[in-house]
Amino acid sequence: xxxxxxxxxxxxxxxxxxxxxxxxxxxxxxxxxxxxxxxxxxxxxxxxxxxxxxxxxxxxxxxxxxxxxxxxxxxxxxxxxxxxxxxxxxxxxxxxxxxxxxxxxxxxxxxxxxxxxxxxxxxxxxxxxxxxxxxxxxxxxxxxxxxxxxxxxxxxxxxxxxxxxxxxxxxxxxxxxxxxxxxxxxxxxxxxxxxxxxxxxxxxxxxxxxxxxxxxxxxxxxxxx
Amino acid sequence: xxxxxxxxxxxxxxxxxxxxxxxxxxxxxxxxxxxxxxxxxxxxxxxxxxxxxxxxxxxxxxxxxxxxxxxxxxxxxxxxxxxxxxxxxxxxxxxxxxxxxxxxxxxxxxxxxxxxxxxxxxxxxxxxxxxxxxxxxxxxxxxxxxxxxxxxxxxxxxxxxxxxxxxxxxxxxxxxxxxxxxxxxxxxxxxxxxxxxxxxxxxxxxxxxxxxxxxxxxxxxxxxxxxxxxxxxxxxxxxxxxxxxxxxxxxxxxxxxxxxxxxxxxxxxxxxxxxxxx
Numbered sequence: 083x084x085x086x087x088x089x090x091x092x093x094x095x096x097x098x099x100x101x102x103x104x105x106x107x108x109x110x111x112x113x114x115x116x117x118x119x120x121x122x123x124x125x126x127x128x129x130x131x132x133x134x135x136x137x138x139x140x141x142x143x144x145x146x147x148x149x150x151x152x153x154x155x156x157x158x159x160x161x162x163x164x165x166x167x168x169x170x171x172x173x174x175x176x177x178x179x180x181x182x183x184x185x186x187x188x189x190x191x192x193x194x195x196x197x198x199x200x201x202x203x204x205x206x207x208x209x210x211x212x213x214x215x216x217x218x219x220x221x222x223x224x225x226x227x228x229x230x231x232x233x234x235x236x237x238x239x240x241x242x243x244x245x246x247x248x249x250x251x252x253x254x255x256x257x258x259x260x261x262x263x264x265x266x267x268x269x270x271x272x273x274x275x276x277x278x279x280x281x282x283x284x285x286x287x288x289x290x291x292x293x294x295x296x297x298x299x300x301x302x303x304x305x306x307x
Numbered sequence: 308x309x310x311x312x313x314x315x316x317x318x319x320x321x322x323x324x325x326x327x328x329x330x331x332x333x334x335x336x337x338x339x340x341x342x343x344x345x346x347x348x349x350x351x352x353x354x355x356x357x358x359x360x361x362x363x364x365x366x367x368x369x370x371x372x373x374x375x376x377x378x379x380x381x382x383x384x385x386x387x388x389x390x391x392x393x394x395x396x397x398x399x400x401x402x403x404x405x406x407x408x409x410x411x412x413x414x415x416x417x418x419x420x421x422x423x424x425x426x427x428x429x430x431x432x433x434x435x436x437x438x439x440x441x442x443x444x445x446x447x448x449x450x451x452x453x454x455x456x457x458x459x460x461x462x463x464x465x466x467x468x469x470x471x472x473x474x475x476x477x478x479x480x481x482x483x484x485x486x487x488x489x490x491x492x493x494x495x496x497x498x499x500x501x502x503x504x505x506x507x508x509x510x511x512x513x514x515x516x517x518x519x520x521x522x523x524x525x526x527x528x529x530x531x532x533x534x535x536x537x538x539x540x541x542x543x544x545x546x547x548x549x550x551x552x553x554x555x556x557x558x559x560x561x562x563x564x565x566x567x568x569x570x571x572x573x574x575x576x577x578x579x580x581x582x583x584x585x
Binding site: 134135136148152153155157161162163165166167168169172176177179180182184185212228232 | 341342344457458460461464467468470471472473474475476477518521522523524527
């Protein structure tokens with residue numbers, strides 16, 4: 083059995099007085115491809131953000147390896163203000179900050195990795211364009227490239243394909259599957275399309291009634307019906 | 308004109324040097340003020356600084372100390388994240404601006420010297436910069452500028468995408484707080500020499516011109532201080548030649564420069580044909 087890479091122990095999360103999730107106990111194994119599924123407002127994004135340390139937990143604990151190696155993160159909404167005059171390449175280079183810190187310039191190898199990350203998503207020809215000039219789907223691909231460029235062990239994505247066309251969505255999901263199968267990357271992803279997800283994996287982290295559990299997709303579908 | 312420029316430097320070397328230094332540093336930080344969509348922070352902190360000077364006169368402490376203390380207090384309120392608050396940051400800025408302006412006048416009305424005399428002290432006039440003030444300016448602005456250049460990368464990332472930066476291990480609260488702290492210290496030091504209006508102008512007008520002119524952040528960060536220094540120099544030469552108030556002439560020169568650059572960029576975009584990608 084694979085070692086556990088993320089552990090949630092009796093986690094409770096609330097926004098003010100509104101409890102969103104309670105008693106969450108999850109052990110996510112290394113190398114898992116785990117979609118988070120459930121109705122709107124069930125806490126999928128909340129738990130994802132809590133795992134990343136972006137949302138405080140009311141009680142319980144979450145253990146992750148992100149102190150040593152940050153996760154690759156693709157947020158739900160486009161979060162870069164269009165006022166910023168930054169290029170596509172500069173957005174992807176941001177993903178290399180853990181290696182560069184304050185002063186280190188970009189090495190040739192790092193520039194090539196950034197270009198390769200864009201190439202894998204079909205975006206390399208746009209790398210000198212200003213980020214704000216791109217369409218919603220293209221921006222999402224650039225943010226995915228940013229998440230992948232530092233070669234993280236864990237990739238966390240919140241509806242990463244919501245603005246992509248069908249072909250682009252298939253390509254991105256296939257690419258994620260390749261990273262999972264061939265390189266053993268752990269992938270956590272909020273995704274609403276159970277049918278699409280069934281082609282990629284057998285288990286899901288199902289959210290309902292303020293709780294979350296890892297179940298097989300067959301059981302999730304049966305319960306949903 | 309050449310004689311006029313030489314005369315300007317001979318007669319007011321401190322003013323020219325102070326103007327160029329303040330304009331360059333404020334313009335560089337001003338790029339982030341605009342990108343953070345917190346434009347009114349400049350005028351608010353300048354008024355808070357003036358209020359601090361008024362408090363200093365009343366209680367008998369050095370003006371810079373009083374000004375810095377109040378500015379740092381205001382900065383500590385602005386440095387918090389405001390995305391999930393009930394009121395936006397610029398609303399709080401407006402409230403503090405009103406309070407600082409009103410309190411300054413109330414305090415001055417109770418002070419010994421009259422309002423007109425204290426105005427020059429509170430609000431500054433670049434042309435009156437002394438060598439002592441210039442030394443203080445160098446001592447404060449130069450290290451602040453060097454520090455800002457050192458932390459430019461994490462500051463840019465923290466401002467551009469706070470959550471993405473946190474996930475990458477960037478301590479966003481440190482860089483954001485440091486930025487606002489530097490801004491507060493610079494405004495405290497500079498506003499007594501240059502005045503609130505001119506500081507606000509330096510933080511906004513030429514950085515805005517640079518953002519209009521370029522789509523590349525590094526070019527913007529170089530162009531903004533250069534444009535600001537150019538506007539300062541031209542403004543001072545014009546004010547010296549035509550016996551006009553220095554601060555206001557520099558402000559108008561900056562605004563004219565902004566208008567020229569914006570118009571030129573607009574014409575360029577209309578004239579250059581659109582390239583089609585097939």
